[in-house]
Amino acid sequence: MLVSMRTYSLDDVYGTRKRRDSWWTVYFVDPVACRVALVVANRTRLTPNALTVLSLVLGMVSAACFAADQLVAGAVVFYLSFMIDCVDGKIARLKGTGTPFGLWLDYVGDRIRVVLCAGGLACGQYTLTGEVRWVFLGAAVAVLDLFRYVNAPQMKRVREAVREARQLPVLDEDPELLDEVPLEQLPLEPRPREPLPLERVAPERAPRPRSFPRRLNRFLARRRVRSHLISGIEFHAAVFVVAPLAGAWALIPLAAMAGVLLLANEVVLVYRMWLFTRRHGVVSSQESREHVLV
Template sequence: MTSFTLADVRERTYKSRDAWWTVFLVDPLAARLVVWTANRTEITPNQITFGAGVLGLGSAVCFALGDWYWLVAGALLFHLSFVLDCMDGKIARLKNNGSVFGAWVDFIFDRIRFFGCMMALLIGQWAATGEVVYLMLMPVVTFLDLLRYLNGSQVAKTRQSMREKLRAAAEGRAVDSMVDDPESTETPKDADASADRPGAEAPPVVFMEEVLRDNPDLDHDQVRSGTQAAGGARVIDVHRGFSTRFGWYEGVRDRLLRSRVRPHLFSGIEFEMFICVVAPLTAVVALVAPVSSLIVPVTVLSCAAIAAFELVIIYKLWLATRDFSTELARLQG
């Protein structure tokens, strides 16, 4: 019988970069639970996903009841639900027993859990206080959550399209200077052209951001010059414009990545946790301090933070498209 260790879990299931909430507040507990679960039970990832859904339902019920002690219970259940949600993927990677359908179920349960708990929290507080502001926050939170999902996928597609075109240009293949339609699900015509040529070698191109993401201790100037690129590959930096404008960014990013923390400090995970964990926990503060509920201020600040970080991502992408055009012209020239 296989005996997994904590080191196995860290090596085989930890992401190279993750949300700070996951790195510091979830993984230390989830990893230890994964070791126990993998060694002592036959529980499958889908069963863990179902358990996370049950805890999420319990959290929603607690939020709907509205009193401070129910809010605290709901916040704790929501966090434990997220811990289980992280465990199912770790179990799947550790024991190699995941499935495509399981990944779909995990995604759907995530969305149902957040929207169900968020609405239960805000509707429950509206019913308890009669303050309409709770109802007004519901469409705002929903819109921002959908926006960050749509924006994230489209930004990823656009970046991938730019990388493929730059690889094609570096190989001397013809390529359209326009970025492919991000809504298209088809592979760019030139993206896999090298795979169709007998004896074609891997594209001799690496991207600055990807190299530093995996090796944050490398010297930036040496990476740009190609002296630290694997296999003598050509290094392309499509984020030079952003790094030039914000000289402090690269140093901060490297320090964060050394701890596996991604620079996107307020992502969807933090957004969900601040609304469904931090906000309801502030009910305890109202018991010991002469303040009203802090659920509204925490929710508003969370909305402002997620919107700000999404705007930064869009701005960074815009600068990258300009660097892409310059780099593409240089490669083609």
């Protein structure tokens, strides 16, 4: 007896998108990735892990293009690699076929792609010019990316440690910080919100007029765009797509500008985490030592 396979609609695929995402992904990647995911889901048997491997292979091809000074080709292939990387998560959530190994493979594959492409850019331009500045460019891009993806989970971990120690409800979760962690590392179902203890219920206050940052955040939220507009994804797009398409002259200026903005974004996130720890107090010294040692 043949069992018919479910046919997915574009609305089904749209339902797998992140609640809030980078503006680069929302406007320049998802419109393509959702349609590719629809075809993959309905017409192929490709698994999320297979798509992740394909994304990594395309990343290697992009790095080879950069090393051969084929900047436009490298930029196009890098975009395809990132787009496929978005498709694998959509397929995993659409079909419920994600695995813990797939999370690891996706995370490590992203880091390998960035390091290889940074090395390819540096190698290609250094071979042409013999200028050491290109070596520093490749190293700086790789270090910034690794710092970004090491810092985000650690910040989330600190907040969870404070919340657990102070028995804080999920209401105190910072949605912007959650957006800094890849969606694949977050639970698929939202955690239930606990009621506030009576002693922590604040008295009713008169509604205050919304400030411009709050209005801007709501405006962006309606369009699924995160309020911090420069993150790792925009950094990758600037260095590996926009700059190569503009030409070799743009590689260092755009990478430097994107790197400074990325660092500024990380400083803001760390500052907000620090405010959170101050607002709710710190865990005991014994708990602090345990978290450092783990």
